[in-house]
Amino acid sequence: MTGASVPGAGGVGSGGVPVPARVARRPRGRVPVGLVVAWLVVGLVLLWAVVPGLFTAYDPIAGVPAEKLRPPGAGHLFGTDAVGRDVFARVVHGSVHSLSGALVAVGVGLLLGTLLGLLAGAAGGVADAAVMRVVDVLLSVPGLLLALTVIILLGPGTVNVAIAVGIGSVAAFARLARAEVVRVRRTDYVEAAFGSGGRFGAVLWRHVLPNSLGPVVALAALQFGAAILAISTLGFLGYGAEPPTPEWGLLIAEGRNYLATSWWLTTLPGAVVVAVVLAAGRISRSIGRERG
Amino acid sequence: MSLLEVHDLKVSYDGRPAVHGVSLSVEPGEVVAVVGESGSGKSTTAHALIGLLPSNATLDAGRILFGEADLAGWSQRRLRSVRGSRIGLVPQDPANSLDPVKTVGAQIGEVLRVHGERDRRKIRARVLDLLARVGLPDPETRARQYPHELSGGMRQRVLIAAAIALRPSLIIADEPTSALDVTVQRRILDLIDDLRAEYGTAVLLVTHDLGVAAGRSDRLVVMKDGRVVERGPTSSVLAAPQEGYTKRLLDDAPALSARPFPDHPGGPPAIVVRDLVKEFRVGRRPFRAVDGVSFEVTRGTTHALVGESGSGKTTTARMVARFATPTSGTVSIAGAPDGRRFRRHVQLVYQNPYGSLDPRQTIGEIIEEPLRNFGLGDRPARRARVADLLERVALPGELAARRPRELSGGQRQRVAIARALAAEPEVLVLDEAVSALDVTVQAQILALLERLQRELGLTYLFISHDLAVVRQISHTVSVMSKGRIVETGTTRQVFSDPRHDYTRELLAAIPERVR
Incomplete structure (x- = not known):
């Protein structure tokens, strides 16, 4: 035998080398701390929206002029604004506007987008090409610009803003849903379903749709965060809720005038928005990994 | 002295033991077949030998004596000096085992480069030589082709070429022909046989098909549920299997059964x-x-x-x-x-x-x-x-x-x-x-x-x-x-x-x- 016992070219010493401890592998089933925090954040904000009274005793609309522009402290967690309203109370009470808006926006995008994607992917041919070119056009327009265009058509208001943001995300949902449908459509089990005598609609509903939804649901979670941001942005620009509604974007816009003297009016509501958006992103990633 | 000796190898997945103390040995130049159903731990054993276990698997115990070294304790870095140069691996699925965006020639050349060859012209000559050696017609053209342009059998030949590039003393072939047609399977197995005769390379052949193992190996190791249930020279194991499990495998191997032909009844x-x-x-x-x-x-x-x-x-x-x-x-x-x-x-x-x-x-x-x-x-x-x-x-x-x-x-x-x-x-x-x-x-x-x-x-x-x-x-x-x-x-x-x-x-x- 040619050099069966000669060590390899890398000059590996043989004999006398103590056997090192085996590389310990990363243990499985560790608690993902980031994900738990993300769910806690979202859960807290949901509770704010459902039972705001539990978290703050202050009125979000009526202020106490004597206590205006107090910095954050024991009495007022997030401080007070120019008319003496508790900012924390306004954030808590405002969550319902931002959350329901985001929910409507994601709902519009998810429903319309998935429907378009499902039809395009399942029908194929001319219908597919036509739908996807429209989607391409939608995707080529910046989201905020598209939302502004829709608002100008529909007029301002909380619901309209939500719909506008939703329409802005239809294209992303449609494209993702179509890609998944096209993939699932080619699988053996879908052909087998047709082979078992399934009608087109029944096979789509029973097999194609459930198996395509995984990444779409993950995108919905991601879009939830993005929608909160977009709604706040539009609120900030003055297209959303009317003052004195404590909507998050509006809160930040109102605080802008006191940026130099009262940082908490913009920073703290802004931090809440950032936290919710990040949490939604983290949750989305975990959904994508589980179902994908 | 044995080329490879494995003593009491234990591997677990996520803490669940999958291989419970497997021992086997390979002499220089011989073919040892590891046979068993899927889930019997045969592939896990083969991969553990060269430290290529998936990330959720751990090598819990055992010694892997290759030459004079015990590979069991080696870091990935040290194992790299052995993989390819001393122990070659022919993987199971030729469709997924080649990089789709690199030419075949570049992939074989990489083996040589990784192990220290720097001269481009030498690498190229050696690659063509190897492609010709594994029986690919027109090596010049093949070297420039991408994996998707080759058939399954050709890809498996390319993988074998990469495995023998540095003339290792042991080749681990993990179900090398399961994904191939029977005629291609035969040619690939013939090729491995030829190379063994020519270079004196030992082969550890992992397969679920006793029919394949029977015709190609000197010794058999039958595995079930992570344990070796029977071992011995191929001819004697086949002639007189001791374990019920081996007998069943033997009966089930379609190539080895001698049942009468079904009668054709006739009718509309x-x-x-x-x-x-x-x-x-x-x-x-x-x-x-x-x-x-x-x-x-x-x-x-x-x-x-x-x-x-x-x-x-x-x-x-x-x-x-x-x-x-x-x-x-x-x-x-x-x-x-x-x-x-x-x-x-x-x-x-x-x-x-x-x-x-x-x-x-x-x-x-x-x-x-x-x-x-x-x-x-x-x-x-x-x-x-x-x-x-x-x-x-x-x-x-x-x-x-x-x-x-x-x-x-x-x-x-x-x-x-x-x-x-x-x-x-x-x-x-x-x-x-x-x-x-x-x-x-x-x-x-x-x-x-x-x-x-x-x-x-x-x-x-x-x-x-x-x-x-x-x-x-x-x-x-x-x-x-x-x-x-x-x-x-x-x-x-x-x-x-x-x-x-x-x-x-x-x-x-x-x-x-x-x-």
Whole structure:
């Protein structure tokens, strides 16, 4: 035998080398701390929206002029604004506007987008090409610009803003849903379903749709965060809720005038928005990994 | 002194032990076959030897003595100096084991470069040399091609070329031919044999097919549930297996069975195929996948279409099952209605039981689906029918609430057969229905199919590349090559008196019976 016992070219010493401890592998089933925090954040904000009274005793609309522009402290967690309203109370009470808006926006995008994607992917041919070119056009327009265009058509208001943001995300949902449908459509089990005598609609509903939804649901979670941001942005620009509604974007816009003297009016509501958006992103990633 | 000695190797996945103290040895220049079903830990053992376990597996204990070194304690960095240069690996799946964006030549050259060769011209010359050595025609062209331009057999040759590039003293071949046609399988195994004779390389051959192991190895190691149950010189193990498990593997290996040919009963035809042609448009020139195929299948019998991949047998099957429309020619199935009702009469069972069941449905829902589609019975009646079907394919009733991923490959294929039977068809088209299964499971499914045919009077069109399997189940055979049928006859005729050269080649490729 040619050099069966000669060590390899890398000059590996043989004999006398103590056997090192085996590389310990990363243990499985560790608690993902980031994900738990993300769910806690979202859960807290949901509770704010459902039972705001539990978290703050202050009125979000009526202020106490004597206590205006107090910095954050024991009495007022997030401080007070120019008319003496508790900012924390306004954030808590405002969550319902931002959350329901985001929910409507994601709902519009998810429903319309998935429907378009499902039809395009399942029908194929001319219908597919036509739908996807429209989607391409939608995707080529910046989201905020598209939302502004829709608002100008529909007029301002909380619901309209939500719909506008939703329409802005239809294209992303449609494209993702179509890609998944096209993939699932080619699988053996879908052909087998047709082979078992399934009608087109029944096979789509029973097999194609459930198996395509995984990444779409993950995108919905991601879009939830993005929608909160977009709604706040539009609120900030003055297209959303009317003052004195404590909507998050509006809160930040109102605080802008006191940026130099009262940082908490913009920073703290802004931090809440950032936290919710990040949490939604983290949750989305975990959904994508589980179902994908 | 042994080239490789493994003592008491233990490997666990996520803390669950999978290999419980395996010991084996390989002498210089010999072929040792590790045989067992999937899940027996044979591949895990092979990968553990060179530190290529997946990230959720741990090497818990054991010594891997290679030459004078104990590889068990080595870091990945140190193992790298051994992999490729001293121990070569031929992986299982040639389709996924090559980098799709690099040329074949570059991938073999990389092995040389990683291990210290810097001279480009030398690398190139050596790559061409290697490609020629593994029997690829026109190495200059091959070296410039990408993996997708090569057939499965050619890719496996490329992988072998990479494995032998540095003349290792041991090659670990993990199911090197499971994904290949029988004739290609034989050539690849011949090649490994030749290389062993030429370089004196020892081979650790991991396979589930005792037929392959029987003809190619000096010694056998039979594994079951992570343990070695039997070992010894191949000839003596085959001649007198000690363990019940080894005996079963031996009985199940289709190539090694010597059952009588099934008799052809005769009767009216259930399927008549006449001058079937299917053309696909590939670029400008139409490609004839099926070129004037005609055959008849007698009611209640099994007709096999045999051929290598690309011979047009699957396309023919799909046309019979009406999943593809013929360019010309006719398929008539006695008594089959048109339209959607056709599906109550003819059912297709797919090759891959992992892909043909909806992962989101329960087994009960899957089997119930044809009944729902055709509105057969109300809910309790359908439930009862599902339970009945599960029993028919010998699956426990409580499986109805499980999902496909919780089932083994063989169980899934049983579910697929149960679904196919749900609407009470008369014709089953079985497209490589047992090819993806282990020999033991394969034998069980074949027995099931035979029983169902007897009980229900089913007619089978059985598509396979494996003549050994065909010999067991079919009454008549058509051999296909390049879209045409080159020979048709009863199984007895075709196997004992083949007329066509291609049939003879296929028959010669069946691993020989060793006794």
